Amino acid sequence: xxxxxxxxxxxxxxxxxxxxxxxxxxxxxxxxxxxxxxxxxxxxxxxxxxxxxxxxxxxxxxxxxxxxxxxxxxxxxxxxxxxxxxxxxxxxxxxxxxxxxxxxxxxxxxxxxxxxxxxxxxxxxxxxxxxxxxxxxxxxxxxxxxxxxxxxxxxxxxxxxxxxxxxxxxxxxxxxxxxxxxxxxxxxxxxxxxxxxxxxxxxxxxxxxxxxxxxxxxxxxxxxxxxxxxxxxxxxxxxxxxxxxxxxxxxxxxxxxxxxxxxxxxxxxxxxxxxxxxxxxxxxxxxxxxxxxxxxxxxxxxxxxxxxxxxxxxxxxxxxxxxxxxxxxxxxxxxxxxxxxxxxxxxxxxxxxxxxxxxxxxxxxxxxxxxxxxxxxxxxxxxx
Amino acid sequence: xxxxxxxxxxxxxxxxxxxxxxxxxxxxxxxxxxxxxxxxxxxxxxxxxxxxxxxxxxxxxxxxxxxxxxxxxxxxxxxxxxxxxxxxxxxxxxxxxxxxxxxxxxxxxxxxxxxxxxxxxxxxxxxxxxxxxxxxxxxxxxxxxxxxxxxxxxxxxxxxxxxxxxxxxxxxxxxxxxxxxxxxxxxxxxxxxxxxxxxxxxxxxxxxxxxxxxxxxxxxxxxxxxxxxxxxxxxxxxxxxxxxxxxxxxxxxxxxxxxxxxxxxxxxxxxxxxxxxxxxxxxxxxxxxxxxxxxxxxxxxxxxxxxxxxxxxxxxxxxxxxxxxxxxxxxxxxxxxxxxxxxxxxxxxxxxxxxxxxxxxxxxxxxxxxxxxxxxxxxxxxxxxxxxxxxxxxxxxxxxxxxxxxxxxxxxxxxxxxxxxxxxxxxxxxxxxxx
Numbered sequence: 001x002x003x004x005x006x007x008x009x010x011x012x013x014x015x016x017x018x019x020x021x022x023x024x025x026x027x028x029x030x031x032x033x034x035x036x037x038x039x040x041x042x043x044x045x046x047x048x049x050x051x052x053x054x055x056x057x058x059x060x061x062x063x064x065x066x067x068x069x070x071x072x073x074x075x076x077x078x079x080x081x082x083x084x085x086x087x088x089x090x091x092x093x094x095x096x097x098x099x100x101x102x103x104x105x106x107x108x109x110x111x112x113x114x115x116x117x118x119x120x121x122x123x124x125x126x127x128x129x130x131x132x133x134x135x136x137x138x139x140x141x142x143x144x145x146x147x148x149x150x151x152x153x154x155x156x157x158x159x160x161x162x163x164x165x166x167x168x169x170x171x172x173x174x175x176x177x178x179x180x181x182x183x184x185x186x187x188x189x190x191x192x193x194x195x196x197x198x199x200x201x202x203x204x205x206x207x208x209x210x211x212x213x214x215x216x217x218x219x220x221x222x223x224x225x226x227x228x229x230x231x232x233x234x235x236x237x238x239x240x241x242x243x244x245x246x247x248x249x250x251x252x253x254x255x256x257x258x259x260x261x262x263x264x265x266x267x268x269x270x271x272x273x274x275x276x277x278x279x280x281x282x283x284x285x286x287x288x289x290x291x292x293x294x295x296x297x298x299x300x301x302x303x304x305x306x307x308x309x310x311x312x313x314x315x316x317x318x319x320x321x322x323x324x325x326x327x328x329x330x331x332x333x334x335x336x337x338x339x340x341x342x343x344x345x346x347x348x349x350x351x352x353x354x355x356x357x358x359x360x361x362x363x364x365x366x367x368x369x370x371x372x373x374x375x376x377x378x379x380x381x382x383x384x
Numbered sequence: 385x386x387x388x389x390x391x392x393x394x395x396x397x398x399x400x401x402x403x404x405x406x407x408x409x410x411x412x413x414x415x416x417x418x419x420x421x422x423x424x425x426x427x428x429x430x431x432x433x434x435x436x437x438x439x440x441x442x443x444x445x446x447x448x449x450x451x452x453x454x455x456x457x458x459x460x461x462x463x464x465x466x467x468x469x470x471x472x473x474x475x476x477x478x479x480x481x482x483x484x485x486x487x488x489x490x491x492x493x494x495x496x497x498x499x500x501x502x503x504x505x506x507x508x509x510x511x512x513x514x515x516x517x518x519x520x521x522x523x524x525x526x527x528x529x530x531x532x533x534x535x536x537x538x539x540x541x542x543x544x545x546x547x548x549x550x551x552x553x554x555x556x557x558x559x560x561x562x563x564x565x566x567x568x569x570x571x572x573x574x575x576x577x578x579x580x581x582x583x584x585x586x587x588x589x590x591x592x593x594x595x596x597x598x599x600x601x602x603x604x605x606x607x608x609x610x611x612x613x614x615x616x617x618x619x620x621x622x623x624x625x626x627x628x629x630x631x632x633x634x635x636x637x638x639x640x641x642x643x644x645x646x647x648x649x650x651x652x653x654x655x656x657x658x659x660x661x662x663x664x665x666x667x668x669x670x671x672x673x674x675x676x677x678x679x680x681x682x683x684x685x686x687x688x689x690x691x692x693x694x695x696x697x698x699x700x701x702x703x704x705x706x707x708x709x710x711x712x713x714x715x716x717x718x719x720x721x722x723x724x725x726x727x728x729x730x731x732x733x734x735x736x737x738x739x740x741x742x743x744x745x746x747x748x749x750x751x752x753x754x755x756x757x758x759x760x761x762x763x764x765x766x767x768x769x770x771x772x773x774x775x776x777x778x779x780x781x782x783x784x785x786x787x788x789x790x791x792x793x794x795x796x797x798x799x800x801x802x803x804x805x806x807x808x809x810x811x812x813x814x815x816x817x818x819x
Contacts, residue, residue: 192631193493194492224532228530276634278633312608313426313634314606338617362524
């Protein structure tokens with residue numbers, strides 16, 4: 001419960017204070033520090049990799065002790081939080097103001113209160129089944145613990161949402177880099193979710209970390225897809241390999257060969273968008289996987305890209321792609337709109353795949369490491 | 385996958401049974417199931433609320449006795465109501481104008497560029513007139529290139545000026561189209577968020593400048609609850625004349641269709657049903673209603689079959705079935721075709737009423753299929769064409785050749801015989817399919 005109580009304390013701090021402009025500013029800084037701890041771990045791990053120390057498993061531990069902050073990291077972190085917040089602001093507004101409104105309007109927990117809460121959660125696309133079970137658990141707790149004050153319930157809501165996502169697991173949101181040869185990351189997903197743009201953003205991030213990155217354009221189907229990736233590779237300074245109108249598996253083969261020969265650190269493979277119920281296209285993906293297995297012993301990461309506006313179909317996407325490939329994480333894109341992307345909670349609950357990155361815009365800087373703490377904090381910030 | 389509404393209602397039915405009428409008291413479980421079914425289909429929460437209220441009003445007081453199965457009655461009320469909401473008068477595209485201008489707008493990745501290609505192709509085919517496509521997406525890398533490639537595939541001209549001001553490009557394109565006697569101009573715009581004021585203003589400027597006959601919102605059918613924000617966001621800024629729902633060839637229920645109609649009254653004019661450039665259909669409200677309710681989709685089943693099955697081969701087989709000449713050679717080729725369709729379990733699920741018939745739990749063992757194939761392949765062509773000649777010694781040989789037993793060979797031959805008899809009945813029209 002360490003994480004939850006920490007968050008709760010953070011929120012409590014807010015509500016107890018009178019909200020003058022001055023203080024709100026302070027709060028923002030305070031909150032920045034809390035979320036910082038997570039990132040410190042990430043930065044540490046990056047260093048570990050850079051110094052070739054055998055990689056320590058980086059986890060989102062639930063009990064995290066206060067660390068120390070380097071000035072630079074702190075500033076960097078603040079910038080990250082800001083980007084995160086900026087992107088999530090629009091997503092958050094509707095959701096949070098409704099929740100805040102809800103708790104203000106009700107002085108007692110009634111059936112109407114539950115109904116409205118259910119509406120808010122469903123409107124965030126959290127998933128019908130997940131929400132229904134969540135509501136049942138909540139009702140149970142209210143009855144058993146004899147809770148009647150809505151403000152008390154707010155904390156439990158946050159708690160329960162964390163539990164759904166974390167589920168007592170040790171989650172890693174880091175890319176596992178390989179030391180003997182190029183690290184291979186495969187991107188899959190349905191059409192139009194933003195695979196190509198995500199690759200560009202991730203490449204940019206990795207190049208910043210000093211990695212030599214090759215982009216492989218294996219979307220040989222959609223008109224202009226290879227060209228799109230190539231333009232991005234020029235923009236972010238990554239290597240590029242791709243061929244239009246050829247067999248995607250053979251493009252992947254040649255791409256990996258090139259990466260080995262020219263000693264690239266990372267290979268990011270773009271694949272064609274495919275709807276998960278298309279048997280032939282899913283078989284094609286299977287073939288790509290086999291090629292990678294044969295050449296490099298398999299993918300180090302297979303990232304499923306999901307559009308934040310996706311509804312219940314997201315679960316079906318995750319299930320189907322997981323059957324064919326070993327999905328290691330999700331990239332949730334387009335969170336800079338009004339969509340909340342709540343379906344990732346349902347996906348984590350039912351398929352067990354965690355989110356690794358989120359996309360918050362169209363430029364190369366708009367990719368952030370996903371952090372459930374920040375995500376829920378972002379969604380609930382103004383509520384507590 | 386999700387349960388269909390019909391299946392869901394079966395569970396809630398016992399409450400109504402025994403009552404003469406549907407009343408406020410016994411309806412609540414049913415309403416809950418309807419509500420969940422619609423929410424699972426991504427119909428907007430508020431729309432669901434209003435919709436279920438309407439259905440409730442219609443259902444209250446209905447005589448249960450008048451219908452044999454109150455569940456069916458309920459499903460019918462829901463489906464009819466849905467169809468009506470989705471339908472309205474179907475409005476054709478407004479193509480009056482010289483040239484007629486159509487503008488495609490929407491979020492990133494909703495499928496505008498592909499739809500532009502499909503629509504241009506559709507218009508050319510239907511009206512045998514000359515379309516021009518205009519590349520106004522100057523932001524996404526290679527978007528212009530994508531449209532040009534589509535133009536090349538379709539042999540339809542694409543107007544572009546590279547990465548200049550989209551308002552200017554659109555204006556110049558119209559002038560160009562007039563000069564060169566194009567009949568239709570399709571403007572592909574960049575994907576944008578409905579809350580991006582700057583880019584939304586840009587769309588409005590294009591609209592002012594060229595006064596298009598149609599402004600079509602292209603929307604992904606997999607969209608969840610956020611659709612309400614997107615639809616109203618675009619509709620508030622631009623006078624939308626229609627909606628095109630894309631990626632309906634996926635397995636999404638597509639509840640967003642209902643949100644579109646309910647919130648804006650803008651008609652859905654087309655649906656995207658494949659990645660191919662002829663994959664654009666006109667919108668069918670009844671089919672959409674069935675889909676949202678998960679009522680099985682015999683049309684998709686047929687479509688899936690036609691997509692993968694060799695048409696000539698299938699025709700030949702069908703003819704031979706009718707003539708009663710169906711032999712093991714045909715059986716073998718049918719089996720090969722079936723394999724291409726993927727796991728049979730998935731196909732069975734698409735059959736309407738599959739659950740009622742107890743078909744959804746059917747597990748087809750691929751090993752057993754392989755055994756059958758091995759047995760047939762161990763026969764000589766002559767034996768396959770005329771299974772009657774297969775007697776004891778041939779059976780022993782076939783069993784040895786396929787690594788099975790004589791009993792298994794016997795079983796296959798018996799089943800084949802039965803199948804042949806059934807086929808005769810079907811082609812004589814003596815047998816009704818169970819749905």
